[in-house]
Amino acid sequence: LYRSIAEHPIDTLRRAGVPVSINTDDPALLDTTLEVSYAACADAFAWDGETIRELAATSVKASYADPALKAQILADLAAWRA
Numbered sequence: 001l002y003r004s005i006a007e008h009p010i011d012t013l014r015r016a017g018v019p020v021s022i023n024t025d026d027p028a029l030l031d032t033t034l035e036v037s038y039a040a041c042a043d044a045f046a047w048d049g050e051t052i053r054e055l056a057a058t059s060v061k062a063s064y065a066d067p068a069l070k071a072q073i074l075a076d077l078a079a080w081r082a
Contacts, residue, residue, distance in 0.1 A: 004044070011045040014055070021059035053081050 002008045014020050022041055024034050038052055047055075060073045 005040050006044040008044075010041065011047075014051075019058050019062065020055065021062060022055055023059070050081065053077050 010020050010022075022034070022037050024030065024032055024037055027033055038055075041047060042052060057074055057077050060070050060077070063070065065073070
């Protein structure tokens, strides 16, 4: 556990090339959403839209989703970047 998001090593790991993702393990218990978690990390680490897109793409690639669904989501993310 970390006292603040800024103390979490996710950005150091990301910059070192380690595949990382942002998740909401139990949104009801933690009273949060994925959007809030992304926004908090973006604020804490000064992430831009491209960094957020890359993290979202990493999450999709690591998921157990059907390959066709992964391809569609990745295409949507690429279009969002444009």
